[in-house]
Amino acid sequence: MASLQTFNFESQIPHELLISQIMQIHATISKLDSLRPSKQVNTLFTHLVKLCIPPSSIDIETLPQEVKTMRESLIKLCGKAEGLLELEFSTFISQTPNPMKNITLFPYYGNYVKLANYENTILKENGVVNAKKVAFIGSGPMPLSSIILATHHMESTHFDNFDIDEKANEVASKIVASDKALEKRMKFVTQNIMEVKERLGQYDCIFLAALVGMSRGEKMKVLGHIRKYMKEGGVLLVRSAKGSRAFLYPIVDENDVLDFEVLTIFHPTDDVINSVVLLQKPKA
Numbered sequence: 001m002a003s004l005q006t007f008n009f010e011s012q013i014p015h016e017l018l019i020s021q022i023m024q025i026h027a028t029i030s031k032l033d034s035l036r037p038s039k040q041v042n043t044l045f046t047h048l049v050k051l052c053i054p055p056s057s058i059d060i061e062t063l064p065q066e067v068k069t070m071r072e073s074l075i076k077l078c079g080k081a082e083g084l085l086e087l088e089f090s091t092f093i094s095q096t097p098n099p100m101k102n103i104t105l106f107p108y109y110g111n112y113v114k115l116a117n118y119e120n121t122i123l124k125e126n127g128v129v130n131a132k133k134v135a136f137i138g139s140g141p142m143p144l145s146s147i148i149l150a151t152h153h154m155e156s157t158h159f160d161n162f163d164i165d166e167k168a169n170e171v172a173s174k175i176v177a178s179d180k181a182l183e184k185r186m187k188f189v190t191q192n193i194m195e196v197k198e199r200l201g202q203y204d205c206i207f208l209a210a211l212v213g214m215s216r217g218e219k220m221k222v223l224g225h226i227r228k229y230m231k232e233g234g235v236l237l238v239r240s241a242k243g244s245r246a247f248l249y250p251i252v253d254e255n256d257v258l259d260f261e262v263l264t265i266f267h268p269t270d271d272v273i274n275s276v277v278l279l280q281k282p283k284a
């Protein structure tokens with residue numbers, strides 16, 4: 001790994017330095033044969049996250065095309081690595097006697113707890129209380145968001161978890177099955193969300209994972225599809241990113257959601273990477 005200077009991560013890193021460090025990491029990651037968890041992969045992604053976490057006024061839209069192209073590739077690589085980390089971890093704990101007891105061992109468990117807290121608070125502040133049925137789109141092999149929301153905040157809500165990846169749902173279901181009470185409220189549906197239609201109309205609240213729709217174009221298509229079928233007055237909670245965190249995840253901003261009412265946009269300033277955008281489908 002080229003010499004990555006250690007920064008004082010508290011203060012803002014000068015944009016040129018930040019971008020050159022991120023481009024260096026991207027070049028190294030792109031050459032890896034595999035993105036499965038390993039000492040090298042973990043070190044690279046830990047560095048990348050540390051670079052992108054500090055507050056930053058960087059505006060992705062103003063960057064040169066070469067950097068924008070690198071960012072699109074980096075988001076895909078991060079998404080792949082995140083999925084592989086989840087799959088490896090969830091496969092491992094699914095073979096333990098009580099998988100649900102081990103979910104707290106996931107490396108980013110604490111971040112998911114904080115993010116679920118933010119999301120629950122934002123929903124409550126916007127009048128979404130006691131949701132009966134919720135959809136989580138892009139739940140993954142390690143569906144920590146819906147598990148934490150269902151057990152810490154929405155204890156009587158039913159969750160339909162949609163994921164395009166059958167393997168992800170298989171292992172996720174195995175983990176949840178070790179908590180009989182939770183299992184009754186957590187279903188897993190293997191389907192590309194773009195093929196789910198009328199069914200989307202039954203949810204009080206829909207969550208959209210940051211990695212569903214990795215490019216702006218794909219994200220807009222997913223948002224348009226959900227809006228078409230979700231119920232009027234229903235809310236859609238979309239995960240986004242801001243500043244240098246947008247090197248890791250797609251951005252969803254006001255210009256992307258013109259047909260929705262924007263209830264709130266929240267940007268964390270701690271180590272929670274995703275921003276939260278709460279939208280509502282207006283009543284006709």
Ligand SMILES: C[S@@+](CC[C@H](N)C(=O)[O-])C[C@H]1O[C@@H](n2cnc3c(N)ncnc32)[C@H](O)[C@@H]1O
Nearest residue numbers: 138139140142143144145163164165192193212
């Ligand atoms: C890695 S997970 C991250 C979510 C995380 N586990 C959580 O609890 O917040 C993101 C998932 O989105 C799924 N996904 C991506 N595109 C999708 C689509 N069009 N329809 C359904 N699922 C999709 C991927 O298969 C992946 O498992």
